Amino acid sequence: MGLLMGKALDENMKKQQQFMLQNQRDAIERQIQMQNYMREQATAMQLATARERFNWWASFYTLALIASVTGYRLTKRPMPLVPMLPLTFVFGYQADLCYGNKMERIKKDALRILEEDPDLITLPQGLPTVSLLEERRQKMK
Template sequence: MGSMMGKVMEENLKKSQAFMLETQKMQMERQLQMQNLMRERQMAMQIAGSREMFNWMASFYSIAMLGMVAGFLKSKRPTVLVPALPLTFVVGYQYDWAWGSKVHRIRDDAEKLLVEERGIIAMPGGVPTFTEIDAARNTAKK
């Protein structure tokens, strides 16, 4: 009778472990999905913010260019047009970030870093271990 009870308990333990493993797997999948959704929302907010900033920069650029051209026509000095060069680069960069392919180029470069240059992104001292985290937590309690 004791061995029969032991077998039943062992079967129940295995079922319980399998259930816990499945539950943990489902929880992990949900956490990964949630993190990905949050990342996507943050990226959407950043890009939307960049587009809004571009609108303001383009407006400033247009007004400044009109002023520089008017100043050049009035004074005939080409130095009045010098600020146009850096302003053009700034507005072009903002346009590329907001509507161009900059996000895709950054993503491609990040994937390349993950595959080909893993050492650049490695954490100094490696990934923290449970023992290190627990020791730091205990030290902080004191």
């Protein structure tokens, strides 16, 4: 009789462990999905902000271009056109970021860094440990 109860308890314990393990996996997968969703939202907000900024840059660039060309026509000297050179680079960068493939190039470069140069992104003291975090938490009290 005791042998049967022992086997039943062992089976019950194994089922309980499997259940807990599955719950942990599900919780971790949910956390990963949530963090990725939050990252995607933050990236979308940054891109939307860049696009809004680009609209203002485009307006400024257009007005500066009109003013520069008008100044050149009135004076017949190239000096009013000089500020357009750096502004063109800024405008082009913003356009590439907002509507070009700059984000793809940034992702590819980030992947290359992760694969080929991981030393560039390691933390100075390595990953924090639970004991280090607990020690710091105790200091804050």
